[in-house]
Each structure stands twice: as C-alpha cells, then as structure tokens.
Amino acid sequence: MKKSKFTTLDSLSLQEFDENSELIPLMTPEDEEEINNEKLPETLPILSLRNTVLFPGVVIPITAGRDTSIKLINDANNGNKVIGVVAQKDESVENPTAKDINETGTVARILRVLKMPDGNITVIIQGKKRFKVAEVITEKPYMNATVRDLAEAKPAINNKEFSAIIDSIKDLALEIIKESPNIPSEASFAIKNIESNSFLVNFVSSNMNLTVAEKQALLEMNNLKERALATLKFMNVEFQKLELKNDIQSKVQMDMNQQQREYFLHQQIKTIQEELGGVSHDEEVEEMKARSKEKLWDKKVAKHFNKEIAKLQRMNPQVAEYSIQRNYLELFLDLPWNEFSTDKFDLKRAKKILDRDHFGLEDVKRRIIEYLAVLKLRNDMKSPILCLYGPPGVGKTSLGKSIAEALGREYVRISLGGLRDEAEIRGHRKTYIGAMPGRIIQSLKKAGTSNPVFVLDEIDKLSNSHQGDPSSAMLEVLDPEQNSEFYDNFLEMGYDLSKVMFIATSNSLSTIQPALRDRMEIINVTGYTIEEKVEIGKRHLLPKQLKEHGLTNKELKIGKAQLEKIVEGYTRESGVRGLEKQIAKMVRYAAKNIAMEEDYNIKISNNDIIEVLGGPKLERDKYENNSVAGVVTGLAWTRVGGDILFIESILSKGKGNLSITGNLGKVMKESATIAMEYIKSNADEFDIDVSIFEKYNVHIHVPEGATPKDGPSAGVTMLTSLVSLFTQRKVKKSLAMTGEITLRGKVLPVGGIKEKILAAKRARIKEILLCEENRRDIEEIKPDYLKGLTFHYVTDMSDVIKIAITNQKVKNAKKL
Numbered sequence: 001m002k003k004s005k006f007t008t009l010d011s012l013s014l015q016e017f018d019e020n021s022e023l024i025p026l027m028t029p030e031d032e033e034e035i036n037n038e039k040l041p042e043t044l045p046i047l048s049l050r051n052t053v054l055f056p057g058v059v060i061p062i063t064a065g066r067d068t069s070i071k072l073i074n075d076a077n078n079g080n081k082v083i084g085v086v087a088q089k090d091e092s093v094e095n096p097t098a099k100d101i102n103e104t105g106t107v108a109r110i111l112r113v114l115k116m117p118d119g120n121i122t123v124i125i126q127g128k129k130r131f132k133v134a135e136v137i138t139e140k141p142y143m144n145a146t147v148r149d150l151a152e153a154k155p156a157i158n159n160k161e162f163s164a165i166i167d168s169i170k171d172l173a174l175e176i177i178k179e180s181p182n183i184p185s186e187a188s189f190a191i192k193n194i195e196s197n198s199f200l201v202n203f204v205s206s207n208m209n210l211t212v213a214e215k216q217a218l219l220e221m222n223n224l225k226e227r228a229l230a231t232l233k234f235m236n237v238e239f240q241k242l243e244l245k246n247d248i249q250s251k252v253q254m255d256m257n258q259q260q261r262e263y264f265l266h267q268q269i270k271t272i273q274e275e276l277g278g279v280s281h282d283e284e285v286e287e288m289k290a291r292s293k294e295k296l297w298d299k300k301v302a303k304h305f306n307k308e309i310a311k312l313q314r315m316n317p318q319v320a321e322y323s324i325q326r327n328y329l330e331l332f333l334d335l336p337w338n339e340f341s342t343d344k345f346d347l348k349r350a351k352k353i354l355d356r357d358h359f360g361l362e363d364v365k366r367r368i369i370e371y372l373a374v375l376k377l378r379n380d381m382k383s384p385i386l387c388l389y390g391p392p393g394v395g396k397t398s399l400g401k402s403i404a405e406a407l408g409r410e411y412v413r414i415s416l417g418g419l420r421d422e423a424e425i426r427g428h429r430k431t432y433i434g435a436m437p438g439r440i441i442q443s444l445k446k447a448g449t450s451n452p453v454f455v456l457d458e459i460d461k462l463s464n465s466h467q468g469d470p471s472s473a474m475l476e477v478l479d480p481e482q483n484s485e486f487y488d489n490f491l492e493m494g495y496d497l498s499k500v501m502f503i504a505t506s507n508s509l510s511t512i513q514p515a516l517r518d519r520m521e522i523i524n525v526t527g528y529t530i531e532e533k534v535e536i537g538k539r540h541l542l543p544k545q546l547k548e549h550g551l552t553n554k555e556l557k558i559g560k561a562q563l564e565k566i567v568e569g570y571t572r573e574s575g576v577r578g579l580e581k582q583i584a585k586m587v588r589y590a591a592k593n594i595a596m597e598e599d600y601n602i603k604i605s606n607n608d609i610i611e612v613l614g615g616p617k618l619e620r621d622k623y624e625n626n627s628v629a630g631v632v633t634g635l636a637w638t639r640v641g642g643d644i645l646f647i648e649s650i651l652s653k654g655k656g657n658l659s660i661t662g663n664l665g666k667v668m669k670e671s672a673t674i675a676m677e678y679i680k681s682n683a684d685e686f687d688i689d690v691s692i693f694e695k696y697n698v699h700i701h702v703p704e705g706a707t708p709k710d711g712p713s714a715g716v717t718m719l720t721s722l723v724s725l726f727t728q729r730k731v732k733k734s735l736a737m738t739g740e741i742t743l744r745g746k747v748l749p750v751g752g753i754k755e756k757i758l759a760a761k762r763a764r765i766k767e768i769l770l771c772e773e774n775r776r777d778i779e780e781i782k783p784d785y786l787k788g789l790t791f792h793y794v795t796d797m798s799d800v801i802k803i804a805i806t807n808q809k810v811k812n813a814k815k816l
C-alpha cells in the first residue's frame with residue numbers, strides 16, 4: 001500500500017489515543033486496485049458489530065466488550081491481523097449465531113489495538129473489500145466462516161452520468177459539512193482530496209446519519225453507480241433535514257433574543273419605577289397567579305388565563321391598557337366557574353317557604369312546586385324557563401326570591417325594562433374605553449355561584465333599537481341548546497349558563513317577543529281582592545315595614561277595617577305595592593312620634609288615616625250612578641292591571657260629526673266608529689229616529705285624559721253609551737261590561753278577565769256583561785272572587801242593548 005499524505009476523518013480523532021501513532025492513509029485508486037487483486041482467504045474469523053457497518057477503505061474504531069470478540073481480536077492481532085466484519089441484524093442479540101448476522105460483510109485489517117482501563121479493548125480497523133459468508137463452520141470460541149468474494153460492477157471511467165453523480169456527492173458533502181457545526185472543517189479538506197470514486201461513496205455512506213439497516217443495504221449493492229445514486233439520495237434527505245433544523249434553531253434563537261430583550265427592558269422599567277418611588281406590579285401578578293390556583297377552570301379557560309396574565313406581566317403598569325387587562329383578569333378570578341351550590345329539593349320545605357312569604361296565590365304556588373318536582377326528577381335544568389306574568393306589585397319578583405331560598409341557591413335579579421342595547425346583555429369588547437362585561441356575567445359575579453336563581457324582571461319591556469337586538473341575545477341566554485356557551489364580548493369566552501335557573505317576570509304577554517315566549521312556561525299571577533289585600537297588609541306588609549323602620553308590633557297596630565279604608569281610599573291597583581307605600585307612611589308617622597316622644601294612637605283610627613294620608617283620593621274609583629244618559633262603566637286593562645273606566649257621550653246641535661277625546665288609541669277610536677255606524681244602520685231596531693244623526697254632533701269622551709288607553713274591549717261599552725244617548729234611556733244599575741264589537745253586530749271575547757273581575761269588585765259593581773266565549777274564563781276563577789257578582793253572557797250586539805238599556809228614561813231626558 002502506497003503512502004498518501006492525507007489522513008481520514010476518523011483517524012484524526014484517533015490521534016488522541018496515541019500521539020505518536022503513524023498517520024493512517026486515505027485510500028487511493030492504486031491502493032484500491034491492489035486490495036481488489038489480493039486473494040481472499042478461504043475462511044475468516046467473523047466479528048459481529050452491533051450498531052455499525054464497515055465499508056471498504058474506511059477506518060473506524062470499535063470497542064469490544066464481549067469475551068468472544070476480545071479473544072477474536074487478540075488472536076487475529078497476534079496472527080495475520082485480518083478478520084471478517086459483519087453487522088448484526090438485531091443489535092440487542094448478546095451472543096449472535098449464524099442466523100443473527102447479515103450475509104454481506106467487509107474484510108478488515110486491524111491497525112491498532114488499545115487496552116482500555118475498564119477491561120474493554122478498542123480496536124482500529126480498516127475495511128478492505130466486501131465478502132459474502134458462505135457457511136459458518138464454528139461458533140466457538142468465536143465464529144469462523146468460509147467466505148466468497150463479491151464482485152463489484154464499476155461504470156466505465158468516462159461514464160458522464162456517474163461522474164455527475166460523484167461530483168454531486170462531493171458538492172453536497174461539502175455543503176453538509178459547512179452546515180453541520182459538529183463536523184470539523186478539516187473534513188471538507190479530506191473530501192476534496194479523495195481520488196477514488198468508490199472510496200468517496202463508501203466514506204460518505206459510512207459517515208452519514210443512517211440506520212444500520214440502511215447502511216447494510218448500501219453495502220449490499222454490487223453496482224457502484226447504483227450505490228452512488230442511493231447515497232446521493234440519502235445525502236439529499238440529510239441536507240434538507242439539516243437546513244430545517246438550522247432554520248428552527250435560528251428562529252428559536254431569535255425568539256430567545258426577543259424575550260431576553262423584553263426581560264431586560266422590564267427590569268429597567270422596574271428599576272426606574274422603584275427609583276421614582278412607585279411599586280412594581282410583580283406582587284399583583286403573583287397574587288393573581290396564587291388565586292388562579294384555586295379556580296375550578298377547565299383546560300381551555302386556564303390556558304387562556306395563563307396567556308393573558310403573561311401579557312399583563314409584560315405590560316407597563318403606567319399605560320391605560322394595563323388596568324383594562326388587570327380588570328379583565330380579575331373578572332376571571334371573581335367569576336364563579338364550575339362552583340355550584342347544592343340544591344335542596346325538599347319540596348315540603350319549599351312549600352313552607354313559599355307560604356311563609358306569600359299570602360294566597362295558591363294556584364301559583366302549586367304550579368311552582370310542580371315545576372320544582374319535575375326539576376328534581378329530571379335532575380337537570382333543561383326544563384322550560386318559568387315566566388311569572390301579571391300586573392305590577394303582585395309579588396312576581398318576590399316569588400322568585402322565595403324560590404331561590406327554597407332551593408338553597410343564590411339569588412340575583414336584573415331589570416330588563418327599557419333595555420335597548422345588546423351590549424348591556426353581552427358586554428363590550430374590551431378594546432372599547434370603559435368596556436365592561438354584560439349584565440348577565442356581572443350578575444353571576446355578584447351571585448358567586450354558577451347556578452343561582454336568576455330573575456329577569458320585565459322581560460316584556462326589552463326593546464329593539466339600532467344598537468342591536470337585545471332580545472336575540474336574551475334568546476341565547478334562555479335557550480337550553482345554546483346557553484352552555486353564552487358568549488360575552490368582554491369575557492371573550494363562552495360561559496356555561498345551563499345550570500342557572502332563570503325566572504322571567506312580565507306585565508304583559510303580547511309584547512314579549514314570540515320566540516322568547518315559546519321558550520317559557522307562563523304562570524299567571526293575578527291581582528288581589530280587597531279582602532286579600534287586607535290580609536297581605538296585615539300579615540306581610542305591616543310587619544315588614546315595622547321591621548324596616550326599627551319598630552315592633554307593640555308600637556303600631558292597624559286593624560282590618562283601617563287597612564280596608566287604606567286599600568279603598570288610597571290605592572288603585574291590582575297588586576299591593578301602593579298599599580305597601582301607604583302602610584310605610586303610617587309606620588313613619590309612628591316612628592316620628594316615638595322619636596319626638598310625642599303621644600300618638602298605637603291603634604290607628606280612621607281619623608289618623610286622614611291625618612297622615614290626607615283625605616281619600618280615589619272616591620271616584622267607584623261605580624257611579626246611572627242617572628245620566630250616555631255614561632257607561634267599562635272594564636279595561638291598564639298599566640295598573642284590571643281597572644274600570646267610564647265612557648261618556650253627549651249630543652250637541654250640529655251636522656252629524658263624531659269626535660272622540662280622552663287620549664284614546666287607534667283601536668279604541670275604531671270601536672267608536674263601528675258602534676256609531678252599527679247604530680245608524682240598525683236605528684229601527686233601537687227605536688231611534690234616523691234624522692237625529694243629521695241634526696246632532698256626537699262627542700265621546702273617556703275621562704282621565706292623561707292616561708293613554710287602547711284596545712278593542714271597550715266596544716260594547718261605546719255601543720251602550722251611544723244607544724243610551726240616542727234613546728235617552730237609563731243604563732242598567734251597577735252594571736259593567738267588556739267585549740269587542742264587529743260591524744256585523746257580533747260580540748267577541750277579550751282578555752284579562754280575572755283582573756277585570758277584581759277591578760269590578762273593588763268598584764262595587766254587581767253585574768257584569770261579557771261575551772259568551774269568556775264564560776270559560778269565569779269558570780276558572782276561584783268562586784270566592786265571584787261572590788256577589790251576576791254575569792250576563794252575550795253573542796250579539798242586540799243582546800247587549802237588551803240587557804244593558806232599561807226602558808226608563810233618564811231624568812231631564814232631552815227631547816230629540
């Protein structure tokens with residue numbers, strides 16, 4: 001073997017083992033030829049390698065630890081130093097036999113043997129030429145096998161394709177060395193100086209990051225051109241991986257630099273703040289982090305919080321965004337997430353609480369208990385939302401509160417009256433100045449649990465405007481299919497409302513958006529009779545007011561008769577809110593006297609009432625007599641619930657004009673026109689001379705002009721008033737009526753019957769005229785409420801006149 005001046009890569013590092021060792025040469029084409037001409041011994045001791053493949057011409061160090069290997073190397077080193085080297089198929093096999101080794105291997109020459117302090121030996125071997133194991137003859141003390149030469153098909157020297165492949169291998173090898181920080185730059189020097197093409201291919205194959213199986217496959221290729229091409233492919237993959245790795249590393253490096261820069265700047269800000277006497281915000285952030293550990297967030301929320309707190313940490317506390325971000329994070333900490341109170345489904349106890357807080361309302365309470373029973377059995381909150389519907393002050397809101405207490409849940413309430421802006425429900429995005437979460441999320445924060453009883457007051461007063469549609473946001477709140485992910489703009493997250501128990505209250509059904517109404521179970525809470533109001537006053541309102549003013553029941557007593565006086569003379573309502581206010585006035589009167597140490601009647605007298613509340617204000621809320629033609633009592637639905645109204649009409653000389661006053665709506669005015677036209681076309685039936693219609697103007701008025709009134713239910717009343725006017729006959733005494741009329745002369749049913757009946761009783765009405773179809777509404781009312789009332793059911797307008805108009809003329813009847 002001729003000596004060449006260059007060493008291989010492996011030998012460079014091996015110099016560390018022995019400073020004085022002779023340099024190991026690179027294989028030249030001449031060396032190669034010489035080796036190929038050498039005759040292969042018939043048998044060879046076979047050294048199996050666990051995790052590497054030896055290629056011809058390449059020098060590698062091997063550490064031998066197995067006893068058999070050590071003996072083989074020692075024996076060979078003492079003999080002709082030639083061994084056969086074969087890679088194991090499976091590196092985990094400890095004592096490989098014939099079946100565990102690959103068939104193709106490389107003849108090697110031992111260049112040097114080094115004994116290691118731990119008893120192992122490191123042997124430096126150089127591959128010579130490939131062989132094939134023909135047969136393993138012995139396995140002990142080490143493997144010996146007969147071997148065969150493996151011919152290598154080499155392309156012709158002037159094969160252009162092969163030259164191109166070799167050039168590419170060289171170029172790519174140089175690129176790889178340049179990109180790999182771990183390969184010493186001397187390696188490129190070696191590559192440039194390799195003269196033998198097959199050595200170049202073997203050298204590169206040996207040094208690439210390939211698996212043993214891949215390397216073995218390369219070794220087994222008999223055609224050099226094919227092997228070179230396969231090697232080039234592997235190199236390409238390696239090069240791409242390397243580029244990718246470098247790319248990622250440089251990105252990471254850049255990120256690190258950015259973070260370091262930010263950290264450095266923050267430290268500077270902190271120092272400047274401390275110098276200026278300010279406090280650093282680290283403490284604040286740490287405190288928030290500590291609080292966050294106690295939250296029962298699911299993964300998504302926790303991840304979001306951590307991201308946002310990292311943002312806060314990087315912020316300058318002096319900028320406005322800092323406090324927005326801090327508020328935002330505090331909301332996450334203050335809001336209850338998956339924190340539930342345990343429901344008390346003891347229905348007997350629930351009933352007791354409802355009875356304790358509310359007098360009467362038996363039907364309502366029964367329906368609430370039924371509702372709770374269903375919830376108990378279903379054990380989820382997927383039942384429809386309750387909607388308590390009725391006039392003001394009948395206890396809808398306070399029923400909601402009692403339900404919360406009965407269930408052992410927290411109670412929150414929002415009033416939706418006049419709410420126009422969707423953002424009030426859903427909140428503003430936090431980029432707005434002064435942004436806040438919506439009322440739903442704010443209330444939950446106040447409740448402190450994720451399953452409170454949530455009263456939505458006045459759901460009928462939600463209004464639409466250009467600022468979005470609050471009712472569609474409300475739909476999302478109330479829809480069990482959607483409310484597990486209720487999205488608040490400020491929170492920027494879905495919040496689960498599915499465990500919240502929503503109770504809506506409403507004064508009217510017609511103004512609730514139909515989609516909302518469909519999702520609710522409506523429970524009608526009607527108004528109270530005078531007797532009931534007296535009881536409520538005595539049992540609930542007076543004790544409540546005494547307590548609120550710090551008095552006891554020994555310091556003020558109001559008897560039933562006096563309570564009735566207050567109800568009748570000073571309140572005009574279906575509910576009891578006005579009564580509560582009047583009682584409060586009486587209580588304040590006692591409180592003032594006690595504080596000023598002045599004498600007063602502990603037991604309130606009728607005169608005391610007049611002294612404190614003034615003269616009775618509502619005497620006119622009574623039925624008036626029937627002495628005047630054209631005055632009729634109607635039953636209506638107004639903002640206080642059921643109420644009575646009077647319709648007055650007069651005739652004056654003119655040309656048959658009709659004028660209508662009293663702040664009436666379109667529908668009510670239409671009723672007047674219908675009544676008028678109906679009378680004109682049926683004048684004969686009512687004994688009216690048609691010429692009157694040309695000679696007189698008619699004026700209809702509904703007193704209390706300040707209160708707007710509308711609805712079709714005054715039709716029958718208008719009709720009766722006009723017939724009485726044109727005939728100058730008296731209207732039946734103590735009669736009130738309600739019903740819509742049509743041009744064909746039919747009477748149609750109207751709503752709010754219960755409330756109207758209560759109003760009639762309050763006004764001391766004795767007889768009531770209604771459409772036949774309203775009979776079933778009357779049959780549903782508790783008999784107590786109907787005591788002392790007579791009902792007349794009609795289908796036609798002529799029936800109305802037969803019942804309502806007497807044959808008696810009024811006093812001073814006009815001669816028409």
Ligand SMILES: Nc1ncnc2c1ncn2[C@@H]1O[C@H](COP(=O)(O)OP(=O)(O)OP(=O)(O)O)[C@@H](O)[C@H]1O
Nearest residue numbers: 357358359391392393394395396397398536540576
């Ligand atoms: N049946 C009742 N028994 C005892 N107290 C009652 C009863 N009904 C109403 N109250 C009391 O009357 C007051 C007014 O009731 P509440 O505010 O619940 O009325 P509401 O129906 O919700 O009215 P609004 O429709 O105006 O909101 C409360 O103090 C309530 O406790």
